[in-house]
Amino acid sequence: MKNIIKLFKEIDKIYPHFSLRIMLLNIILGLIPLLYIIAPKLIIEELMGNKRLSYILFIGGLVLVSDFFKQIISRILTNTVSLIFEGTIDVLLFKLSEKSLRLPIEKSDSKNVQDMMEKAHYAIFEMYEFYDFLVIILSATITGIFSLFVLLSLNPFVALIIVFLYFINKNIVEKIKANELKYQENNAPQIRAYRFFLNFSSDHRYFKDVETYEAQELVLKKAGKFQDGMVRTSTEYFNKNGIYTGIMNIFSNLSIVSTLIYMTYKLVSDAISLANFTLYFNSLVQMINAVNLILQKYAKIISLNSQLKTYFDFLDLEEGLLDKGDVKDIDLSQVKISFDDVSFKYPKSENYVLRHTSFEIDNGETVALVGKNGAGKSTIVKLLCKFYEPTDGAIYLNDINIKDIDTQTYYKILSPTFQDFRLFPFRISENINSKLLDNIDKNERAKMDKSFKLINIDKWIDKQVEGSDTYLTYLFSDKSVEPSGGIGQKLALSRSMVHEGKFFIMDEPTSALDPRSEEEIFKKMLQISKGQTSLFISHRLSSTKYADRIIVCDDKKIVESGSHKDLINNKGLYEKMFKTQADLYK
Numbered sequence: 001m002k003n004i005i006k007l008f009k010e011i012d013k014i015y016p017h018f019s020l021r022i023m024l025l026n027i028i029l030g031l032i033p034l035l036y037i038i039a040p041k042l043i044i045e046e047l048m049g050n051k052r053l054s055y056i057l058f059i060g061g062l063v064l065v066s067d068f069f070k071q072i073i074s075r076i077l078t079n080t081v082s083l084i085f086e087g088t089i090d091v092l093l094f095k096l097s098e099k100s101l102r103l104p105i106e107k108s109d110s111k112n113v114q115d116m117m118e119k120a121h122y123a124i125f126e127m128y129e130f131y132d133f134l135v136i137i138l139s140a141t142i143t144g145i146f147s148l149f150v151l152l153s154l155n156p157f158v159a160l161i162i163v164f165l166y167f168i169n170k171n172i173v174e175k176i177k178a179n180e181l182k183y184q185e186n187n188a189p190q191i192r193a194y195r196f197f198l199n200f201s202s203d204h205r206y207f208k209d210v211e212t213y214e215a216q217e218l219v220l221k222k223a224g225k226f227q228d229g230m231v232r233t234s235t236e237y238f239n240k241n242g243i244y245t246g247i248m249n250i251f252s253n254l255s256i257v258s259t260l261i262y263m264t265y266k267l268v269s270d271a272i273s274l275a276n277f278t279l280y281f282n283s284l285v286q287m288i289n290a291v292n293l294i295l296q297k298y299a300k301i302i303s304l305n306s307q308l309k310t311y312f313d314f315l316d317l318e319e320g321l322l323d324k325g326d327v328k329d330i331d332l333s334q335v336k337i338s339f340d341d342v343s344f345k346y347p348k349s350e351n352y353v354l355r356h357t358s359f360e361i362d363n364g365e366t367v368a369l370v371g372k373n374g375a376g377k378s379t380i381v382k383l384l385c386k387f388y389e390p391t392d393g394a395i396y397l398n399d400i401n402i403k404d405i406d407t408q409t410y411y412k413i414l415s416p417t418f419q420d421f422r423l424f425p426f427r428i429s430e431n432i433n434s435k436l437l438d439n440i441d442k443n444e445r446a447k448m449d450k451s452f453k454l455i456n457i458d459k460w461i462d463k464q465v466e467g468s469d470t471y472l473t474y475l476f477s478d479k480s481v482e483p484s485g486g487i488g489q490k491l492a493l494s495r496s497m498v499h500e501g502k503f504f505i506m507d508e509p510t511s512a513l514d515p516r517s518e519e520e521i522f523k524k525m526l527q528i529s530k531g532q533t534s535l536f537i538s539h540r541l542s543s544t545k546y547a548d549r550i551i552v553c554d555d556k557k558i559v560e561s562g563s564h565k566d567l568i569n570n571k572g573l574y575e576k577m578f579k580t581q582a583d584l585y586k
């Protein structure tokens with residue numbers, strides 16, 4: 001129950017005294033049914049004894065008034081709990097998203113962590129079950145205990161029936177629990193797939209390929225297969241649960257019938273009065289119901305407890321590289337980068353992508369990194385961005401191992417543009433400044449406008465409905481623009497310029513641009529980054545030749561380094577690649 005208690009503490013933090021309020025209301029709800037147990041006995045005794053109408057009316061009235069209050073308290077409890085749970089679910093989901101954003105790519109890339117996240121999501125929505133439990137369990141326990149005492153006063157052997165019922169049902173509950181956990185285990189990958197198909201129809205990134213390659217059938221068939229699998233798992237789960245709870249009910253009814261036979265025998269042989277018979281009978285029914293309810297909910301609670309464990313474990317995941325590093329004070333009058341004997345393989349992969357790679361980028365130097373597809377260029381960028389840690393060796397910024405640098409401080413020093421960059425469906429200005437519109441000040445606007453001019457996108461911006469405050473894509477606004485690939489790339493470059501990091505990293509920054517714009521932007525970027533430490537990756541060797549130095553990556557390591565002229569004279573891989581491209585443009 002550790003995680004359920006933890007959940008209560010979380011809810012208490014959001015809604016103070018939640019647990020106390022729930023307990024009090026539940027105690028009242030548990031006490032009222034006791035009147036239903038005793039009232040018939042009192043009325044029968046009165047009818048057979050003094051026959052005072054006022055007394056009978058008083059007891060009847062008391063039952064009615066209590067029932068009225070029970071309904072009201074029940075409603076209050078249901079409303080309170082459901083409102084509080086709605087709010088709590090939002091907070092818990094937000095925490096989950098926040099955590100997943102803070103996880104380093106190294107972690108969030110792994111299937112295990114993604115499954116954990118799925119299960120954690122599931123646990124939050126399963127809390128509705130818990131809500132049901134909260135409304136029932138405490139009141140059922142109170143009613144159950146009281147009824148048990150009444151029955152024990154009839155005959156202590158009744159306790160044997162209860163013990164018997166408990167042991168039989170305990171085994172069944174274990175089975176329900178195992179069924180529940182198995183269902184939960186199988187569910188995470190299914191929910192992930194479910195989410196994919198749910199979002200698929202509204203994800204415009206797939207539209208073109210689906211249409212042109214007529215992939216509708218493929219997707220629908222895949223979805224159908226997956227749906228069949230989901231239905232099969234759920235049917236198996238619900239069928240088993242139905243059988244188990246059915247068996248539990250049979251045993252409960254058997255206990256009721258056997259006790260009833262015993263009580264009828266006692267009544268017939270005048271060992272108990274009719275009034276006491278009704279008292280015992282009501283107690284029996286109430287108690288068996290309470291035991292069943294508690295046992296059934298118990299299985300659900302055990303399963304929720306283990307689901308919540310995944311939730312809290314997920315929140316406790318070490319944030320890896322983002323957590324590490326406390327060096328904040330760095331002299332940035334110079335920025336020098338060095339890869340020192342770095343070897344790297346992706347987590348869960350056996351193959352090294354880089355082996356014993358060493359190179360330096362001097363302060364103010366512009367280095368172009370070139371190489372064939374899959375040579376490891378983007379991996380070098382990912383390592384420089386601390387998305388992954390080198391398997392061996394180290395990367396230094398001004399002789400400080402980057403893993404020791406506080407990540408937020410480090411990210412202020414970097415100005416990267418990724419090959420697969422993403423712009424948010426927010427306003428252009430919000431994208432460029434990573435700030436809400438209201439928080440962008442005059443200075444920041446001026447810097448942004450300057451970058452638009454430099455990158456030659458200012459005229460395009462002016463043409464948009466709300467200028468630089470126009471929304472990208474129609475997701476949040478009708479007054480929006482869908483940028484072309486090249487415009488998107490220019491916006492991403494503006495973002496990196498406005499960020500003003502001391503170390504520029506550009507992974508294929510001009511791949512979506514037409515050759516003229518590419519040459520123009522490349523020269524501009526070189527001009528902007530002149531005197532700033534920079535690393536460019538590009539397949540267009542006609543552009544990279546302008547860099548101060550070119551390093552060539554092949555077969556998991558750096559094979560050449562030097563100026564364009566040096567490398568051409570070297571007659572190595574670079575010369576071959578350059579010649580091939582030059583021939584193509586002839």
Ligand SMILES: Nc1ncnc2c1ncn2[C@@H]1O[C@H](COP(=O)(O)OP(=O)(O)OP(=O)(O)O)[C@@H](O)[C@H]1O
Nearest residue numbers: 109346349353371372373374375376377378379380
């Ligand atoms: N997340 C990942 N997990 C496992 N292997 C990966 C991952 N990302 C890339 N790789 C592998 O690492 C190798 C280097 O990939 P990388 O993207 O760094 O090459 P690249 O030189 O940038 O290629 P390109 O010029 O095509 O962009 C490739 O073999 C690729 O399959």
